[in-house]
Amino acid sequence: MNLMMNKLFVTLTLACLLFSCAEKPKEQIPPVEAPFSDVDTLAINDWWNRGDNPIIDLKVGRDSVVAFGIYTVHNKVLKLSAQLYPLYPEETREVRLEIAKNGKWTEIQKQQLNDIGWSALFRVADWDDTRDIKYRIRHGEKAFFEGLVRKNPTDKTEISIAALSCNSNKDRGMRENYVRNINHQDPDIIFFAGDQSYDHTEHTAAWLKFGLQFKETFRNRPCVAIPDDHDIGQGNLWGENGKVSTSPGGPDGGYTYHPEYVKMVERCQTAHLPDPYDATPIEQGIGVYYTHLILGGVDFAIIEDRKFKSGPEGKIPQQGPRPDHIRNPDYDPASIDLPGLTLLGDRQLKFLDEWGDQNPETLKVVLSQTGFCGGAHIHGSLDNRLHADLDSNGWPQTGRNKALRLIKKAGAVHIAGDQHLATVIQQGIDEFGDGPWAFVVPAIVNDYYSRWWWPEDEKPGAHPNPDTSLPWTGDYLDGFHNKIRMMAYVNPESSSRGGGYGLIRFNKTDRTATFECWPRYVDVTQADADQFEGWPITVSME
Template sequence: MFKLIKCCLLLCAMQWQTSFAQPQFTLLPSPFKNIDTLATNDWWNRAPNEIINLKVNRDSVVAFGLYTVHANVLKLSAQLYPLYPNESRTIKLALYQDGKWKVAQRQNANELGWSALFRIENWDHSKDTKYRITHGERAYFEGTIRKNPDYKNEIVMAALSCNSNRDRGLRENYVRNINYQDPDLIFFAGDQSYDHTEHTAAWLKFGLQFRETFRNRPCITIPDDHDIGQGNLWGENGKLSTAKGGSDGGYTYHPEYVKMVERCQTAHLPDPYDPTPIEQGIGVYYTNLTLGGIDFAIVEDRKFKSGPEGKIPQQGPRPDHIRNPEYDPNSIDLEGLSLLGERQLIFLKDWGSKNLESIKVVLSQTGFCGGAHIHGSLDNRLHADLDSNGWPQSGRNKALRLIKSANAVHIAGDQHLATVIQHGINDFRDGPWAFIVPAIVNDYYSRWWWPEDEQAGVNPNKSTSLSWTGDYLDGFGNKISMMAYVNPESPSKGGGYGLIRFNKNQKNVTFECWPRNSDVTTGKASQFEGWPITITLD
């Protein structure tokens, strides 16, 4: 009997290996072979990695889902762990209707990135609907597609950015606080991944950290430079970058990798305004989302931006760093340089001319000025950083005029330095307001707002004890009015998140900024010094 049981166990093991471990995998193009190796080809033969365990039990292969609803169209992206060769690629979306689960759609997971997209038109957004993403008989992820909160006077959005891999732990504080504050929408402004060549594993890690914040509410995620494997990105319409650091403009990695990242992070967003691909067949996702009477424009502020190398006089040890405070800012604001690109300028103009009764918000990766003086460490003072969207100045001003014309506010991340700034275009304070939210984890690359003369600007913000507020020129000569900032000496090293409240009746917007280590459930938590800030729209 013992021998019979042993033989049966051996046979089962052999069958398991035949089902899951046989080398019948999709071979990727050779330029792709050194990126995303943990989740492609014979991924199951890879050694354990520090990012995440990819070899999960088969009842756990559905990791999470992301969704938006816009213009009566539901788009929901399902994210899976890597599948073994003989496992089905079919993913189902079921909806709970009339007291039972009904399969609404079936889609196949893409083996590059392991995501699948569901799209349902004529969606009834007047009621909450439970959804379930399933694979096989046992694996599933459940959540709720919320009804449109257009009946509410105040619409609330949580905004986060820069999920550094210096801390790979869970994000319990964020999940607890955000779910307690219960925003209607959550926005991740970029750098969800800092593991440049292993996006799938890092994206799965991000999902495990934050999925309880977007399981039951719509979510906007947009990739930034680290997500697509670069320290900085000047996309320059999708060309191939060949310079170290990408400062010549374009993308460093294989276009299929870039497309995979954007597919995983943005496929669930509303359809692009103009889906025409850019160079190398890389797609676009700039679009708008209306929710609860608020109209959000989602902008790609890196994809069309010109790279500095070879185009402007180099003013420091790197093509993108200017250290000489005596340089002429006009010498780098040259004809032909682009920031948002003509396509997105057309989009913003069109978007700004519609839904005039709505509060309007522009969402993008980074700020439209040089809002920091010190980068990385206290001994690294830069006069101007061309990675910021303060350059090129003419492109910056074109974007700000359209944002102002739409009577919109701007929300972004990237800088690891929370700020509230009112932009100036021709004069101080004639432009739109912007809130750059803090980094989720600020242990990677801190920045400081620290004027070299340590003087307050003209017309300082007298409602805060912060030393350096008021009107300033940034390193590009742009006019900015600093209202509040969070240097790394602040609580939680400046790490935290933003909460934005849109009051439709009063036509005002309140910016809140919460430290990472706060506990809002106690009723005793405090925001960073200088917040909250409420501004009234024209």
């Protein structure tokens, strides 16, 4: 009996020794710890331990980790951002850029990936912009993304740009209609005016989903993308030079979330833009990206509507239950247009002033997030009429007029998004019709917080548009008493519930801009495809 017990003891001891000596699974430790923990949780730190999410599957095959590339070329400088899916700790952070040369791929640059946002930037000077050049972004042995850097279309009489905004997560499906239509119309450049993401605190996952939806529209053409309020996690943004916002909803001005999160969003969406006009950071070390891009003889100024704008809370008399909504139609508009309030800020006004005087032979276009007036009456639902919304660039009025004078001096038109309501408006500064033309394009998805142009008296203004059956066009005062001439609008009862995109054609010979507005569910490859009522509209850029 004792012998049997001894043998059992020895057997158990050997088993324990063998088990304890067996190699344990190696713990995966993130090489970079994010400076925040309450945002971008799906893609930071030990991201592989997260469960499924409703946005996108981040655990892709390792031959698919290069999600997309996005680029511009300006003044013979290529800037191309590589966007990857999250990587495991043991995977290399090196990404490589190759171009097709003499029938084979040639590596021209390597860059290190940033674990915060999973992007890297290639900057190539002395780029040959006289010919199309194929490029390839590579990671490891098998993962790659291939596209085409187009030549500068200087020989074309007409330059076109597709413009989109507001990619609501109420519809997480693919965007096949947009991809088909835009690639068929083949614009020279594409512009995403903001709100590419509505998943406020999960930008990396949402930006990757945006790429999955739209990468085929910018794989082979340059792209301008600028973030708006939803991209950086806020319903509205009054950036106020980068200060910290402490009021729910941000009406006190500033940014709600960690500055490194804001910087990550801007890095992923805008690092590929031409170098900033003045790269001096604002408060909290947040960067700037306002700049310009010349393509094919058209000079695009890219500005930041929100970054320097004053927040209304505590600075003006509150006119309703929210500091940014005015519901009292009898208020005095001058009471909210006070000294010290900022819209674009002195830095961007200086930029627009100098930009307007440069390259006078080019056609000029301003790209930004939102419109310089209150172009909507009803917000979200038919029972929610607002007299004025301080989220728009209609306020502060003095700052609005300063910006419009500079845009008008440049002979530029303005293209924007944000409003969930497509409009063509000729702005008025001192008189009706003395300001620049503006096209605010539709929302990509307009099933979320639609807006209506619906004057309370349901009457047309003076000088109505004779070329449309729309009932409410002509001269109006918006809720800030800004002068506007409404030429066309798309209320949500329209085709595709008012969702869609804009296409703008710039004719360099005639010096005109033609605004086109296409419904989401129309098929432009068909001969009977119709734009929204009121479009197209052609305006002079002289």
